[in-house]
Amino acid sequence: MGNQSKGLIALLQLNPTVGDIVGNAQRLQEIVGDAYSHGASVCVSTELAICGYPPRDLLMQPTFIQIAQETAMNIDVKIPVLVGTPTIPEHQREQPGNGVLLIGNQAPAKVVARKQLLPTYDVFDEARYFDADDRPGIARTINGSFELGVTVCEDAWQVSGETPSEYDADPIEQLAEWGRQGVELDATVNLSASPYHAEKIQTRLHVARTAAECLNHPFLLANQVGGNDDLLFDGRSLAAWPNGDVVIAPAWEEGILLIDVNDSTRSQWISIEGKKSTGLTQLPGGSELVQDEETVLEALADAVVLGLRDYCRKSGIKRIVLGLSGGIDSAVAACVACAAVGPENVLGLSMPSRFSSEHSKSDAKYTAESLGMDYASIPIDELHHLVENQIESVLDNGSPVARENIQARLRAIIVMSHANAQQRMAIATGNKSELAQGYCTLYGDMAGGYTPLGDVYKMEVYGLANVFNNRAGKEGKDAPVNESTLTKPPSAELAPDQRDDDTLPPYTVLDLILKHHIENGLGADEIAATGHDRETVVTVLRRLEANEHKRWQMAPAPRVSPRAFGQGWRHPLASRHDWRR
């Protein structure tokens, strides 16, 4: 628009902890201080930044809403800040709003917006908690004299058609209409908590460009980063201009995206974690974001590492223990664990039985040593024999799966004993493909407080192995996943010469069938029509349904791929953080 600059708008890419209102407020205050010292005139937080997203049924406690809003109102800042907070309803039986508070504006703190479009599908349940507003917000800031349209996450999605819900309103179109009627806005901001999955950034990019074009002014989106329970947020806050120019912040780290609304090239990324940041992505109008397979896998690796790291950090867990079978899944899970909490805090246990091959033991040891984690080998053969002897007649006359499961459950006892004795969290090492098929043992290899690869398909686990090997190589270290682990046929090693493909289709086939169903919502006939054997497809889908109960007893797994249907694997864990402290 060629106006003289009014100053910089800081999009705060925050990583709040669900329920930790006091901690989130302190952190927000610090980061606003950083933004101020870098010349920001105004700050914009993420959605519900004061209590973290998703707070789920904490929102049903009126005290929680009250403490959240009041804490947000009392944050001491030097410049105006738009803070995402649940807002106290005006009448007792109304629901709170998913709101935005303007603080530090040389006037009493004021609610300037409440979310209009409440997503209630897939992992979202906002109609359960909030009342919707009927108009977008506008904030006028003393500092810089900005006039800003204010929207919250989903509010900006209707205009691009990228949401599955039919809403009665389109907040972006409403703001655009106000613009046509003479309301002059410098920009529209959007406070988001938009979860990650592999293809999400492309969708978000489309949303932002469509919004900026419709508004005919810059559209600035601050997105949450980090893991909360089973949800991962990638950050990648962004700004889009009406001509299609876009600036995208890095993923997987807290920081500040400084925007000059009059000049996209003056955007800056302030990293506040002190890490070597990948810096900003600048996309001129008309150009697309190209992500090759390697970039996608690198992001997936970062996602699962941050998911586990945040789960531990936010729950006060310092150390991890896991079983190391010598197979690909536990090797990659070990890589994730070491990256998340440091190899000095990870213990890997090899627990060979009579069915364990020699390479299993040596491969497990190799992985542990190359990662520099603690390692012990505890054979379970003697225990296995003793259990079998004690219930011999039951096993002789029953389903063979009982015999197989005993080994997995004995290993769980040993892993959990280390967890309990040493205040470690056990992690389960299973992948999405085998968990989807119930090819796993409840209270056995499914035991653990978190399942880092639980939403990662088997073939992607191989991809992650290469990522971690490459990363080790760049640091001059040995590849943690050796050739033997990468190339041997997958086996649970719970019976003689057992191979996964005795029971399951090859993972290259299984993964595709599962993706068609879970991510695209296709039924058996539709999947068969894409070129798969119908009988195989039906078997896979039946196993998927039959094992739903088992999966519900699985620890949270970070969600990294989209779902056609919501309920499937939505994990209900509410915040563990004590907001009343």
Added chain:
Amino acid sequence: MGNQSKGLIALLQLNPTVGDIVGNAQRLQEIVGDAYSHGASVCVSTELAICGYPPRDLLMQPTFIQIAQETAMNIDVKIPVLVGTPTIPEHQREQPGNGVLLIGNQAPAKVVARKQLLPTYDVFDEARYFDADDRPGIARTINGSFELGVTVCEDAWQVSGETPSEYDADPIEQLAEWGRQGVELDATVNLSASPYHAEKIQTRLHVARTAAECLNHPFLLANQVGGNDDLLFDGRSLAAWPNGDVVIAPAWEEGILLIDVNDSTRSQWISIEGKKSTGLTQLPGGSELVQDEETVLEALADAVVLGLRDYCRKSGIKRIVLGLSGGIDSAVAACVACAAVGPENVLGLSMPSRFSSEHSKSDAKYTAESLGMDYASIPIDELHHLVENQIESVLDNGSPVARENIQARLRAIIVMSHANAQQRMAIATGNKSELAQGYCTLYGDMAGGYTPLGDVYKMEVYGLANVFNNRAGKEGKDAPVNESTLTKPPSAELAPDQRDDDTLPPYTVLDLILKHHIENGLGADEIAATGHDRETVVTVLRRLEANEHKRWQMAPAPRVSPRAFGQGWRHPLASRHDWRR
């Protein structure tokens, strides 16, 4: 009103299986046939009878909605039937309705109502799935020429103020207003799926009387019965007249409540399960439903038995295995299991360790023998020693809880081996009080597919023991829970001379604190103000929060008491039934 009778209205108290559309339709057709043969002119089903309640995220699959409505439309009936079904939305991006279809009315099947008030709190999530209608329904039946107001569950609750939500509409008041404007209705019917908890019947009674009084005509409510996942429905369909007369059907069984709207005394209960039914409860206007403690405990016993029975039946599970410790919880769980699936299908395992007292072993054996269930004793001492030897240094240098948990987990291996070998479902025997405090072992005594006492406070478990003992006495059998089990101090017997009250407050105190918090939503200060030691209260509430993660890995437990906050223990299990068969 003194009109001549137009015939009888049959309220069908149905026990549908979530997702089993074809099976539910067949059963509905049979029961309509029964009602017809008993002289009914019109039938009224329960809410979403075609797919069972709660279908949860199955409702997000358009195919599911389509099959449900089309199956409902094609049920072959001789008289008009109001069938609860999700209804296909008119436009692609709209949500389905929670609707009512009129079939068998000598005209094409027709949607006559869609729920207006969508409860979205506690165990309900209906705003997630449905679009609300803006007016109540009216159905005109050929047979009997009835003019009926048609509402669905929550629709009738606003008028009495018994719902926590603030709705914009009051369907009962709308129908009453139509009545004042000259629309003559014979009655208003309500299709319900109103879950049980101990005090719920009193609330429902108030709702029904208020509705009938407001409408100035009879109000007839057909309520679902049976267990679906963690929700229990007690039935107790009822009819209320404007003068306060009420007729209540029995709980815990399928059947038909036949109502003559002109004469409450002509009401009949048709039991279709062939059991000795308790028959109808007739309450004249002005009189209250008095329930003594024994009645409440009897209902609780029926509730947990039906919950487990339905969970097994609807999931195709025929046989059960559980650990029998000689303590009160496992003894009562065994009573529940034997009542649910028959003692011939229940196996109890005593698994003494070095810490097990003599009375533990003899009490366990006594309970098994008096119930007539299968029983085996499998000592775990040798296994326990072997595990301890293999990880001696870890145990010697770590938290003592690791040592205790090993025993519980070895028992889980043995229980699960029997389950896997013999196609039994393991049940976890823990009670709500100890589970709330995390006084239980994950992958140990928490292992199992269902937790029948998981929502029953410890002191109520004692009450249930007396109920089952009395029932045995009436059948001339030995009391299954002996004096020793009833009177010895509760102990986990995982360490020498261990007692629960070494760690927990006495259960009489603990249960009250938990109830104050979980059911009434009181915080620490408020609970202390009722006369409890504040430090004890704080400790209890902190343990409750800290163990949330553990509880989320618990198998479903039937919900038998109210909650102040929803999320707490809501179990997310979606239907296991294959609706695509």
